[in-house]
Amino acid sequence: MEKYLYTALFAPLISSLFVAFFAARPKMLFTGIVASLLIAISMIASFILLIDVNTYGPLHVTMMDWIAAGNLEIPFGFVVDEVSVIMMVTVTLVSTIVHIYSIGYMDHDKSFNRFFSYLSAFVFSMMILVMSDNFVGLFIGWEGVGLCSWLLIGFWYHKHSASWAANEAFIMNRIADLGMLMGLFLIYWNVGSFQYDDVFASVKGMDPVLLATIGIFLFIGAMGKSAQFPLHTWLADAMEGPTPVSALIHAATMVTAGVYLVIRCGELYSLIPEVGFAIASLGAFVAVFAASMALVNNDLKRIIAYSTLSQLGYMFVAAGLGAYWIALFHLMTHAFFKSLLFLGAGNVMHAMHDELNIKKMGGLYGSMKATAILMSVASVALAGIYPFAGFFSKDKILEVAFSEGAYFLWFALFIGAGLTAFYSFRLVMLVFFGEKEYVKYGVHPHEAQPFVIYALLPLGLLAVIAGFFEHTFEGFVTRLLAQYEIHIEHGTEALLIAGTLGIAISGISFAVFMYRRGGFSKSWEESMGYKLLSNQYYIPKLYELYIMRPFTSLARFAWLKIDTKIVDFTVDLIARIVYSTGQNARKMQSGNLSDMLRWMIVGMIVLLALAIFYRPMV
C-alpha cells in the first residue's frame, strides 16, 4: 500500500520536474499531456488509497529522518487517514481536470510549458500539506503552496498588476505565517514533538489559556491562507493569474488549507470552545461581508472570488462550532462546484477575448450552450437548492449554527445564503441571458474546444450528486473526527430547511426577474452604499494609506540612512583600513638597505621584549 502513497505524493513532483526542463522552450503539447497524465495517476492512487483506508484503516509511513538534533526529532512522515484521503481525492481530482482544461486554455500562451511545471509543483506541495503527519511537514507544504501561488498569480510577470498581486498574496500569507510559527513554537515547547499523535495526546492535559493561545496563533496562520478578514484583500487581486490557477488554487485547494488546519487540529479546538466560537463569528462575518461585495462587482472573476471568500466563511463557522466533518464535507462539495464555475468563466473569457466586465457581455447562451448549462448547474449548487450538492452541505452548516444556540450567526448565514443565490444568478443572467452587449464591441464568441467541455463534465456531475454521499461521508470521516450530532427537533429542522430553501429560491428569482428586465436603474450606482461596496469598503485604500505608505517610507529611510550610511560605511571602512595599512606599510619597502636594517633591528627588539615579558617556559 505504501507504493500508492508514494505514487500519489511524488507523481506531481516528477511531472513538475520533467516539464521544468522544457520551461524555456516554446509551447510543446506533450508537456501538457504528460503533466495531466501524471496527475491523473496521482488521482487514481488517491482513489485506491480511499478504498484502502475505508477497508483497512489509516496508513502511516515514515519515509526518512529529516532533523534529529538533540531533543528535536522531525521525520518526513506521511499519514493517510480518513481526513487526509478525502483531501487527497479532492485535490487530485480537481487538479487533473484543471490540467486537462489548461491544455485548451493556455493554447496560445508562449509560456505553456512553464505553466504546467508550476501547476504540478503546486499539486505536489498541496499533497505534502495534506499527507504530512507532523506540523512541520504541514508547514513545508504550507510554504510550498504559498510559493507556487506566487509563481502562478504572477505568471504573466511582465504585467505590473499581476506581479503586484502576486507579491500582495505572498506577503499577506507571510504575515499570517508568523502567527502560525508562533503556534508551532508553543506546541513544541510544551509537547516536545511535532507529530500529530503526540500533540493531540498531550493537549488534554494542558492549561486552557495555553491551549487558547496556541489555537489563536494557528488560526492566524489559517486566516492568511484562507483569506479571512482582515487578510482578505489578496484573494480578489489574485484573479490576475490565469483562470485555471484561480480554479485550482483559489477555489478548491490552497484556500482550503486553512480550513484543513482547523479540522486537523479539531481535538485541540474542541477543548477551547470560546476560541472556536470566535472563529465561527469571524467566519459568519466574512460570509456576509464578501457576499455584499460580490453584489455590485462587475468583474467576472472577482464575483466568483468573493463567492469563494464567502463560502470559506461558512466552512469556518462549521469548524469553529465543532462540526468538523460538516466543514470538510462543505469543503469537498464547494471544491467541485466552485472550480466548475471558474473554469466555465474561463471559457467565457476566452470567447470574449479576455474581457472581464460582465456588463459588456450578455446573451452568450446562444453561442455557448454547454458552458452556460455547466455554469448554471454550478450556480444552483452554490445557491444550495435541493438536490444539488450545495444544499446538503450548506444547509447542514446553518443547522449547526442553529443547534448551537448561536442564533445571530444563523441569521447572518441565512442572509448570506440569500445574497449568494442572488449574485450567482446575477452573474449567470448578465453573462448568458439578456441583451447582447458584446455586439457593440465586435466580439464573435465561440464555444471552447470539445475536450475541454468533456473535462468539465465530471465536475458538473459531482456538483449534482455529491450531496447524496453525505451519510457515507459522515460515517467514514467520523472514524477520525469528532462525532457531531445536531440536536434540533424534527419540526424545527424542517422549518429551517424550508426557510433556507425559500430565501435561496427567492434570491434566484429576484435576480432572474430583475435582470431579465435589464437590471437595476443607473441611479443605484450613485448611492453611497453602492460606492462603498464596489470599492470593497475602501479597505484596500485603508491598507495602502496606513500600512503600505508608512512601511515604504520606513523602508526607504532604513535603506538610505541606515543601510547606506552605516552598514555599507562599516564594510567599506574595513576595506579602506586594510588598503591604507597596506599603503602605509609599503613605505617600509624603500629599497634602502639602511632602512631595512633598521627595521630588522626593530623586529629584533620586539622579539626580545616578548622574550622578557612573555616567557612560556620559565
Next chain:
Amino acid sequence: MITLTHYLVLTGILFSIGLVGVMRRTNLLMLFFSTEILLNAINIGFVAVSKYYGDLTGQMFAFFIIAVAASEVAVGLGLLILWYKRNGSVDLNSLQMMKG
C-alpha cells in the same frame, strides 16, 4: 670571580656596538665590518657557555660560525666588486633599485 654573566654581558655590549655600526654606516664595506663584529660577539658567548657548562658543543658551533663567516666574506666582497664595477659607488643609498 668572573662568572658566566660577565661574559654574557660583554657579548651583549659587543652585539649592540655591532648593531650601531649596522644602522649607522652607509659605506657597504664598513657595513661588512659591523657584521663581523656581530659574529664575533656571538662567538664569545658560545665559548663562554661552553666553558661554564663543560660542554664542547659551544666551541663546535663557534668553529662553524667562523667557517661560515669566512665564506660569507668571500662571496660578499665578490658581489661588492661587481656592484662597484657597474655603479662606481659603494654607498648604500645607491643600492635602491628594489623600491617597494
Next chain:
Amino acid sequence: MFEIIAFYIFAALTIGMFGIVVMSRNALYSMSALAGGMIFISGFFFILDAEFLGVVQIVVYSGAIMALYAFGMMFFDTTRDISEKMRSKKIAYTLSVMSAILVVTILCAPLVSENIQASYPSIDNVGNVQMIGIVLFTKYLVPFELAAIMLLVAMIAGIVLASKKMDEYLAIEDEEVEDAKEVK
C-alpha cells in the same frame, strides 16, 4: 686573580677597538681596529680554555678575512675620508640603546638551570685540541664535510665574481677550438 685582570683588560680593549670600527670616519682606521679587535677576542678564547678556537680565530679571522678586506680596500678608493650622511641619527641610537638594554637585561637575569646535561662533555686529562678533534671528526663529521663544500663553493663564487672576463661565456668558443687545432 689573573683571570679577573685579563678579562677586564681584554674587555676594555675589545670594546674600544670595536667602537673605533663603528665610529671612525677613516676607512683604514676602521679596518685596523677590526683586526685588533679580532686578536683580542682570541685572547678571550685562550682565557676560556678554548685554545684551538683561539688559534683558529687568529689564523682565519685576522689572517685570511682581514687580508681579504685589505685587498677590498685597495680596490675601492676608500683611503679618503668617508663622508657619510647618516639619516635620522636619533632613530638609530634609540634603537641601539633599547636593544642593548634588553639584551643585557635578559642576560643579567639569574641563570637558573640545574638540569643542563652536557652533550659532549670535556674530559679533564685530554687537551682541548684533542677533544675538539675527537668530537669534530666523529659527531660533527657531516657538518664538517658540508662546511668544506660550502667553502669550496664560496671560493669558486669569489673567483667568478671578481675576475675580469669571468662574466663572459666561460667555455671556449668553437672557433677558438678550431683556431687552437690549426695553430698546432
